[in-house]
Amino acid sequence: xxxxxxxxxxxxxxxxxxxxxxxxxxxxxxxxxxxxxxxxxxxxxxxxxxxxxxxxxxxxxxxxxxxxxxxxxxxxxxxxxxxxxxxxxxxxxxxxxxxxxxxxxxxxxxxxxxxxxxxxxxxxxxxxxxxxxxxxxxxxxxxxxxxxxxxxxxxxxxxxxxxxxxxxxxxxxxxxxxxxxxxxxxxxxxxxxxxxxxxxxxxxxxxxxxxxxxxxxxxxxxxxxxxxxxxxxxxxxxxxxxxxxxxxxxxxxxxxxxxxxxxxxxxxxxxxxxxxxxxxxxxxxxxxxxxxxxxxxxxxxxxxxxxxxxxxxxxx
Amino acid sequence: xxxxxxxxxxxxxxxxxxxxxxxxxxxxxxxxxxxxxxxxxxxxxxxxxxxxxxxxxxxxxxxxxxxxxxxxxxxxxxxxxxxxxxxxxxxxxxxxxxxxxxxxxxxxxxxxxxxxxxxxxxxxxxxxxxxxxxxxxxxxxxxxxxxxxxxxxxxxxxxxxxxxxxxxxxxxxxxxxxxxxxxxxxxxxxxxxxxxxxxxxxxxxxxxxxxxxxxxxxxxxxxxxxxxxxxxxxxxxxxxxxxxxxxxxxxxxxxxxxxxxxxxx
Numbered sequence: 001x002x003x004x005x006x007x008x009x010x011x012x013x014x015x016x017x018x019x020x021x022x023x024x025x026x027x028x029x030x031x032x033x034x035x036x037x038x039x040x041x042x043x044x045x046x047x048x049x050x051x052x053x054x055x056x057x058x059x060x061x062x063x064x065x066x067x068x069x070x071x072x073x074x075x076x077x078x079x080x081x082x083x084x085x086x087x088x089x090x091x092x093x094x095x096x097x098x099x100x101x102x103x104x105x106x107x108x109x110x111x112x113x114x115x116x117x118x119x120x121x122x123x124x125x126x127x128x129x130x131x132x133x134x135x136x137x138x139x140x141x142x143x144x145x146x147x148x149x150x151x152x153x154x155x156x157x158x159x160x161x162x163x164x165x166x167x168x169x170x171x172x173x174x175x176x177x178x179x180x181x182x183x184x185x186x187x188x189x190x191x192x193x194x195x196x197x198x199x200x201x202x203x204x205x206x207x208x209x210x211x212x213x214x215x216x217x218x219x220x221x222x223x224x225x226x227x228x229x230x231x232x233x234x235x236x237x238x239x240x241x242x243x244x245x246x247x248x249x250x251x252x253x254x255x256x257x258x259x260x261x262x263x264x265x266x267x268x269x270x271x272x273x274x275x276x277x278x279x280x281x282x283x284x285x286x287x288x289x290x291x292x293x294x295x296x297x298x299x300x301x302x303x304x305x306x307x308x309x310x311x312x313x314x315x316x
Numbered sequence: 317x318x319x320x321x322x323x324x325x326x327x328x329x330x331x332x333x334x335x336x337x338x339x340x341x342x343x344x345x346x347x348x349x350x351x352x353x354x355x356x357x358x359x360x361x362x363x364x365x366x367x368x369x370x371x372x373x374x375x376x377x378x379x380x381x382x383x384x385x386x387x388x389x390x391x392x393x394x395x396x397x398x399x400x401x402x403x404x405x406x407x408x409x410x411x412x413x414x415x416x417x418x419x420x421x422x423x424x425x426x427x428x429x430x431x432x433x434x435x436x437x438x439x440x441x442x443x444x445x446x447x448x449x450x451x452x453x454x455x456x457x458x459x460x461x462x463x464x465x466x467x468x469x470x471x472x473x474x475x476x477x478x479x480x481x482x483x484x485x486x487x488x489x490x491x492x493x494x495x496x497x498x499x500x501x502x503x504x505x506x507x508x509x510x511x512x513x514x515x516x517x518x519x520x521x522x523x524x525x526x527x528x529x530x531x532x533x534x535x536x537x538x539x540x541x542x543x544x545x546x547x548x549x550x551x552x553x554x555x556x557x558x559x560x561x562x563x564x565x566x567x568x569x570x571x572x573x574x575x576x577x578x579x580x581x
Contacts, residue, residue, distance in 0.1 A: 001452070063446020063466025070425035070443055074318045080449055081424035136418065136529050137455045204455070204526050206380075210407055211523045211537055212334075216384040221404070224344070224376035227368050230460040234451065243579045303526070304457040307378055307409060 001138065002237040003297035006060040012157070012289045014054025014087070015125055015150065019158020021047040021094065022121035028097070028114025032107045039169040041101055043162055048094050050161075055087060079134055083127035090124055093117035125154045132296075139203055139312060140300040145193035152189055153255070153289055156182040160259055160278075160285040167275040176263035176274075179281060183263070187256030190292065194248060197299065202312035209306040220309030235302035238313065239295070247295055255288025318423040320416060321432035327507035328434045328473055329413050329534035330493065331516055335541045337500040339379050339406030346495030347375040347410075347471070355476040356441065360464040372460045374471040375410040375492055403543050408501070410492070411458035411471035412525065412533035413437050418453040428468075435507070435534060436475055441467045455529045478503070506534050 024043045027035050059065040072088070074081040093116040100109055129150035132141040159182055163175035206220070207213025228236075239247075262281040266274035301312050351374060352359045361371030383402035413436055420428045420437060427443035428450050430436070439450075439459075444467040451459040451468060459470045474490035477483065487494065493501045504513030513536075516522065522536030 061447065063448075063461065063463070063468075064444065067425065067443065067445045070427075070445060071447070072424075074424050074426050077318045077320075077421040078424045080422065080447065084424065131422075131449070134418070134422070135453055137453060203528060208526050208528060209455075210380060210405070211525055211539065212380065212382050212405060214539070215382045215403070217382070219381045219383065220378065221381045222339075222379035224341075224378050224409075225373075228370060229376075230370070230372070230451070231457045233370075234448065234461070235457075243576070246579050302452070303455045303529070307407075307457060 001297045001300045001302060002234050003294050004061055006057050008290065008293045008297065010054040010058035010061070011128060011150075012054075012286070012293050013057065014051045015128065015154035016157030016161060016286065016289065017047045017050025017054060018090070018121040018125050019154035019156065020050065020161050021090070021158070022118050022155065023158050023162050025093070025114040025116070025118030025121060028110050029112075029118060030114075032110035032114065036169060037101055039165060041098065042169055043165045044094060044098055044101070046161060046165060047158070048091070051087065051090070079127050079130040083124060083131060086120060086124040086127050090117065090120035093120060122151070125151055137303045138300050139200060139303075140197045140296075143193075143196060143200070145189065145196055149186075149189055149193060152182065152186050153292065156186045156255065156259075157285055157289050160282045163263075164275075164278040164282040167278040175278075176266045179259050179263040183256050183259040183285075187252050190248075190252065190256075204303045204306060204312070206306050206309070206311065209303070220307070223308055231304055232308060235304050236308065236310070237298060238301060238305075238310070239298040241313075244295065244299055247291055251288050251291040251295060253288075254284045255292060258284035258288070318420050318426050318428055320420055320430055323415065324430075324432060324435040325507050326434045326505055327413075327415070327534045328436055328478070328504070329506045329513075329536070330410070330473075330490070331502040331504070331506075331513045331522055331536050331538060332408055333500040333502070333520075333538040334405050334407060335500075335520075335538060336498045337377075337406040337408060337496075338498055339377055340497065341377050342495045342497055343408055343492035343501060344373055344375040344377050346491040348373055350474060350477070350491035351472065354472075354474070356439075356469070356472050358465075359469060360462055362464060372462045372469045374458075374460075374469070375408060376457070378407040378409060380405045380407055401543070403540065405540055408492075409456060409458075410535075411437060411473075412456055412531075412535040413471075413473060415532035415534060417531045419450040419459060422449045422453045424449070434505075436473045437470070438472055438475065439468050439470055441465070441469070444468050455526050455531070456533075473503075506536065 020043060024040065024047065059068050062068060071081055071084045075085045093113045097113045097117060100113065126147070129147040133146045136142050159175065159178050163179055166175055206218040210218050212218050259281040262277040266277040269277070348359055351357050359372040361369055363369050364371065381402050382405055415435065417437060420430050424447065425443050425445050427440045429438060429440065431438065446461065446466045446468065448461050448468065451461060459468050461468050477490060478488050480488060489503045493503045502513050502516060504511045506513055508514060516538065517536045520538040522538050524533045525537060
């Protein structure tokens with residue numbers, strides 16, 4: 001699939017924002033007094049900015065962005081619509097929490113709003129993931145690895161930014177251990193995902209696409225058009241294996257190895273230097289997530305390419 | 317409304333006879349011509365007379381070579397491989413107006429819908445936001461996005477012809493069906509077991525494309541009849557499996573060109 005920058009930016013940045021908001025919500029739900037007011041307000045703002053930036057970027061993908069409001073209407077059938085509804089709904093606890101923190105509110109109110117924020121953050125990322133996992137036409141997305149991947153990577157991105165915010169505002173969270181755990185789990189999941197998409201046998205073939213398998217093997221000899229069309233541009237983008245291997249390594253280095261090493265360094269290094277490690281980890285993870293999401297699109301093969309003589313890439 | 321209607325009794329659709337399609341593209345051209353000026357048009361082209369024209373077509377005609385498996389294997393079994401030759405099949409591809417298509421349900425705006433009265437799948441171009449998700453959900457490549465108009469476009473089964481009372485009865489058929497010089501395309505109600513198209517499907521063993529996806533296409537394809545004798549001397553040359561080149565289009569943006577350069581070191 002053509003890796004459109006607007007969609008990659010949207011899923012990565014709003015995902016990190018929701019990961020951050022989820023962690024903040026959980027912290028509030030568990031113990032509202034454990035988190036400082038400045039740290040909470042900063043985290044809330046950064047999370048909200050990420051989410052808004054992502055949502056605005058996603059409208060750049062649209063042909064008629066002025067009609068984007070219509071996308072809130074079909075939540076009964078469409079995961080894209082549900083995602084829109086959930087993302088807007090999440091601003092209710094965001095603004096309410098900000099208001100309560102600003103004015104000073106009962107711990108019970110903070111607990112309740114925190115829990116609501118955490119739930120809506122998970123629901124929104126879940127909807128984002130379901131947009132992709134529900135597409136039967138794209139085997140690399142229609143599998144059990146994709147949904148946990150979206151949730152886990154959003155959490156990893158959010159945790160690394162929350163660590164940085166904690167260091168910045170002087171909050172003493174036990175963040176580095178969480179970063180190590182999430183970075184290792186995310187890398188393991190992506191590794192398993194790449195193994196899976198490389199090894200899974202094709203579900204559809206040129207023979208099933210044309211129904212001519214009963215006569216033999218089907219080979220495209222002439223395309224309907226000499227130049228590209230929308231389909232070959234949008235769905236015909238397939239990354240070369242040589243590049244995929246290197247990009248996967250880069251991705252794992254940035255979102256797996258780098259934050260793990262930086263978080264471990266922060267655990268053992270003098271307290272004063274950990275802000276630098278946190279900053280480097282947040283940047284490395286963010287960059288790693290961009291590479292991961294670019295690959296997620298660029299490596300995804302669409303069944304329509306069967307009509308154009310393309311077969312599902314896999315290790316036979 | 318992007319919820320699917322309850323199963324429709326009337327299932328208007330096409331039956332395409334792969335036995336007699338000669339791959340002349342008349343259906344595709346007639347479709348383009350009618351729909352460019354029809355109710356759902358225009359079907360704009362970008363750079364139509366330039367080096368790389370790009371435009372929306374609702375109907376595309378592919379050509380395939382089908383080779384019996386026995387002639388592909390290095391050592392044909394004694395039972396097969398005699399007189400078996402590859403055949404050429406011309407293959408028109410358009411919207412199949414599926415009974416349970418995800419292209420309708422994924423639409424966030426309600427622009428994509430399936431009509432309850434006759435099962436035709438349409439796009440309301442005034443509601444479409446151009447998110448392209450429906451085209452991702454379609455395995456048949458039936459939907460093409462118009463960058464010029466900013467909306468998704470697709471086959472309408474010539475809904476502006478088939479109910480058009482200003483036409484003679486005989487002309488109330490899709491433009492592709494009217495244009496086909498070999499009568500390889502048939503239009504009718506596939507929900508009615510007694511219709512001419514349903515009988516044709518029953519008689520000739522009409523089938524669904526990619527049934528494993530589960531969208532239950534309404535349009536049916538009629539298989540080619542077995543070829544008599546053979547078609548020329550193609551069996552002498554064993555068809556070679558076309559190597560599936562990995563397609564890397566890194567030329568589209570400066571960023572991708574740079575990535576390609578860096579990674580190729």
